[in-house]
Amino acid sequence: MTNQLVLLKKDFFTNDDQAVAVADRYPQNVFAEHTHEFCELVLVWRGNGLHVLNDRPYRIIRGDLFYIRAEDRHSYTSVNDLVLQNIIYCPDRLKLNYDWESAIPGFCGDERRPHWRIGSGGIALVRQTIGLLELESGRSDAQANPMAELLFGQLVTLLQRHRYAIDTPPATTSETLLDKLIAALAGSLERPFALDVFCRREACSERVLRQQFRSQTGMTINQYQRQVRICHAQYLLQHSRLMVSEISMRCGFEDSNYFSVVFTRETGMTPSQWRLLRCRGD
Structure with missing residues (x-):
């Protein structure tokens, strides 16, 4: 596709070593189709909208979870008070010795189920962990990146425990x-x-x-x-x-x-x- 919008690492990460960050969307407005130089997890907290992922439309509401690869094309339309968070990460920058492949569908670029739901029982735990991750990803001390990776590992494990097919x-x-x-x-x-x-x-x-x-x-x-x-x-x-x-x-x-x-x-x-x-x- 010509003139494809690509979101760049340098616009979302504070330095070349940072592996994980949190991008809030309060609210998420209409956003044109795009890809990334990084991967992301998308979690919906409120409202509704139309999320089009690789030409497949999904009507999204609170509790929806998506695993997005860098090469995936997606956009948001028909939004109504839509609030979500993107947890963005660079697989090549992760240093923690953790089985990312089993915890994150599509981590190695393979075909996977990208759309899941998080039950109400897990949402509070997930949001608490994201809050801590957001704090650490905003710090600049030597421990910030390792702490952020540890919290990211905790987050993907929580999602693995509480997610279920739609x-x-x-x-x-x-x-x-x-x-x-x-x-x-x-x-x-x-x-x-x-x-x-x-x-x-x-x-x-x-x-x-x-x-x-x-x-x-x-x-x-x-x-x-x-x-x-x-x-x-x-x-x-x-x-x-x-x-x-x-x-x-x-x-x-x-x-x-x-x-x-x-x-x-x-x-x-x-x-x-x-x-x-x-x-x-x-």
Whole structure:
């Protein structure tokens, strides 16, 4: 891609020996597609937005986690009070004898699952560690870089312990109803999702759950579910030869005409127009 925006090490690290730093995004505004001279972890704390990673769109909310390689292309659009933190690092500068490869998906540039979720039970621990890491990465004494690396090792280990796949329910019992709900929504892409059934199973109030979801994400449950399905449809339109009618079924829309109406309302173009535009872009 010509004229690709590249974020440079010299603009984010204080010296050539620094291996880890924290880049706050309070808030994260719309940001054009770019790559980096470094790698990063992206953690979402509030609001919502559209994160496009290597041409795949993700609707992101509180608790989303991404492992970004230097060569990955990503951007942010349609942001709404989006707050996140980027923990940036240079693999070649890390000196700590630690098994980074097993703790960080894609550390060696291999194919990996880049998108995870962090349950509410782990968020407080993760944010506390990032706070300490941010303090150390801002120091200039001789112990700053080693301390920052130690804290980075602690952070990636915490993430490894508390992360779970977006469509898989959290493994521990300490996670909240919101964590379970988000996993259930992501796991129901190809079938209807009944919130009342979920609430009966979890013995919770539907009204209270709706209020909590909106408070944490800035979206209603229906808005989030619809946009997650549209994101999946966009991916299938660009990366498969499936007919629009089959894509609508795979994204939980039993009526392909209704799918086209919703898709057009959300994106400003029909599924066929969107596919044609993206294929031309490729």
